[in-house]
Amino acid sequence: DSGVTQTPKHLITATGQRVTLRCSPRSGDLSVYWYQQSLDQGLQFLIQYYNGEERAKGNILERFSAQQFPDLHSELNLSSLELGDSALYFCASSVDWSRGTEAFFGQGTRLTVV
Amino acid sequence: DAKTTQPNSMESNEEEPVHLPCNHSTISGTDYIHWYRQLPSQGPEYVIHGLTSNVNNRMASLAIAEDRKSSTLILHRATLRDAAVYYCILNSHGGNNRKLIWGLGTSLAVNP
Numbered sequence: 001d002s003g004v005t006q007t008p009k010h011l012i013t014a015t016g017q018r019v020t021l022r023c024s025p026r027s028g029d030l031s032v033y034w035y036q037q038s039l040d041q042g043l044q045f046l047i048q049y050y051n052g053e054e055r056a057k058g059n060i061l062e063r064f065s066a067q068q069f070p071d072l073h074s075e076l077n078l079s080s081l082e083l084g085d086s087a088l089y090f091c092a093s094s095v096d097w098s099r100g101t102e103a104f105f106g107q108g109t110r111l112t113v114v
Numbered sequence: 115d116a117k118t119t120q121p122n123s124m125e126s127n128e129e130e131p132v133h134l135p136c137n138h139s140t141i142s143g144t145d146y147i148h149w150y151r152q153l154p155s156q157g158p159e160y161v162i163h164g165l166t167s168n169v170n171n172r173m174a175s176l177a178i179a180e181d182r183k184s185s186t187l188i189l190h191r192a193t194l195r196d197a198a199v200y201y202c203i204l205n206s207h208g209g210n211n212r213k214l215i216w217g218l219g220t221s222l223a224v225n226p
Binding site for chain 1: 148150155156157158159160163201215216217218219
């Protein structure tokens with residue numbers, strides 16, 4: 001158990017809909033990262049937050065948005081969903097983004113858009 | 115962004131050592147080298163990381179070349195549970211940010 005909790009584990013929804021994925025980082029970790037992994041692909045970095053502030057953006061679509069709340073949990077919002085958005089979405093947390101420390105990953109949310 | 119290059123796949127026999135190579139020729143001085151592994155349908159699991167010196171932990175050893183342009187993850191005795199995709203990643207510092215830059219990884223098969 002990495003200590004990072006992601007909910008829900010599975011999500012099936014229709015095209016055009018909007019979903020919210022939730023991540024609770026390990027206790028004490030201030031950094032949260034979101035990644036997308038499509039079938040048989042590597043992890044694509046989406047966005048990073050540190051203590052409530054956006055720190056880095058990767059290949060995140062405009063239809064996607066995220067935030068980190070005062071209690072440090074984070075949500076990834078995906079809207080106007082398309083079939084190609086079907087993927088595993090992972091959240092990771094780390095204690096200190098500035099010192100290159102390791103990140104711990106949740107078990108992911110498997111999103112299926114039909 | 116600095117990138118890493120790994121072989122697509124490797125094969126090993128159980129209880130034998132495994133050396134997983136990674137090239138990162140454009141690494142910068144502040145980039146940490148991280149290794150993670152991922153089992154099917156699971157989140158990536160941290161294995162080891164280092165900056166300049168070789169590192170050992172209970173899971174593996176990390177050997178870093180003197181010029182830091184390559185590194186090798188060493189599993190001392192492979193088990194069937196070590197079959198996974200292994201990612202060599204740079205924890206890269208750019209501007210005011212650090213982020214993990216992922217490649218496609220090496221799929222390790224372990225034969226009984």
